[in-house]
Amino acid sequence: MVADTIHVHSHLAGHPTYHLFGHQIVLDVPLPAIILSTIGAAFLLRYTLSFFRLLLELIVLPGKNVKKYQSKNGINKTWALVTGCTGGIGIEFARQLAKKQFNIVLIGRRKNALDEVAQELESKYGVKTKSFVVDVAQPGSARDETLSQIELFAKSNDLGVLINNVGASHVMPIPFAETERSEMNQIVETNINWTLYLTRAVIPSMIIRSSKRGAPKSLILTIGSLSGRIPSPLLATYSGTKAALSTWTKALAKEVENKGVEVELVQAAFVVSNMSKIRRSSALVPTANSFVKSTLSSFGQPRGSQGRPYERTPFWSHAILDYLVGFAGYLSEITGINVINKMHKDIRIRAIRKAKKQQLQKQNEGKKDL
């Protein structure tokens, strides 16, 4: 058989000729250009496929349900523990997990508020509740005692879900060089130390509960923040603690994944709450109710966190934002840092102006009273 000759433009002399499986291939395009366009095409294909997957997960595919963490034998037997559950995202986790017939362990620092939440959950959803009153930012014997009680509770009950939701941030955006040590402590104790100590207190029981063949899985879900993903100037301490939680989550997840305990970080951008100080929802800022709904209905789907193990960005607009941040590596990150820097500077100016106005109002009211 006569070998074929493939000419792209064979009239161009001096171009490299290759022999492949009996064919003679004459190239009129330089080899480096071919290599580069192949790499380019591979990247384009990768991003097209991953964007397609993002859309599929957001619009079409159903996620796994949170009920998979419930014990099959015994109705209303499994407990879910939610920290910071007297407001914001936490109270929504408590409500929506109770609606799915989890009994709820409530953790907060205000007894009256905890009692109200407990009563609401018991009467509305017919579940059991157990409350622990503790200021999670205060190291000392009271916090240690609460941790011991929770450890005991986990040993003697079917605790299947831990939602590490409680978090503290700065009162307003502030340069690190001006941040008070008390504010740093409040943030580090709440976001890091408490989260680690609490998880350490319950995880051995979860391993015993879930490591046997056929046993229900357990879940440890920690609420992260895009401030931990994109370094956030003027919230440096908060941003650093959320980044630390992300790395901790992944290391722990690997340690226990073969023992039936799933550990994951859920990413969030702005959500309507006291912490964000945003009162009205929009496409970019969901209510806590919508945010939690998307979180509890999309297990197994990374959405905006594609390519990052043990992590999810469930709410649709946060997912697209997160996806775009990951799109162009260094360029996306440095652009993100610059945009956030400008945004936080503006917020700080407005917050200082508001605080001065409130102080003036107070002084005037004080004068009237005299």
Ligand SMILES: NC(=O)c1ccc[n+]([C@@H]2O[C@H](COP(=O)([O-])OP(=O)(O)OC[C@H]3O[C@@H](n4cnc5c(N)ncnc54)[C@H](OP(=O)(O)O)[C@@H]3O)[C@@H](O)[C@H]2O)c1
């Ligand atoms: N909102 C957002 O835009 C946003 C964005 C990204 C990530 N997140 C993360 O989402 C999580 C929840 O935030 P959120 O917006 O729902 O906050 P939030 O509205 O301020 O609610 C925080 C909850 O935690 C409780 N809490 C705070 N400090 C406590 C302490 N020292 N001891 C005991 N309980 C304490 C609060 O209790 P009290 O009722 O007594 O204050 C409240 O129940 C946090 O981890 C946060 O970092 C929020």
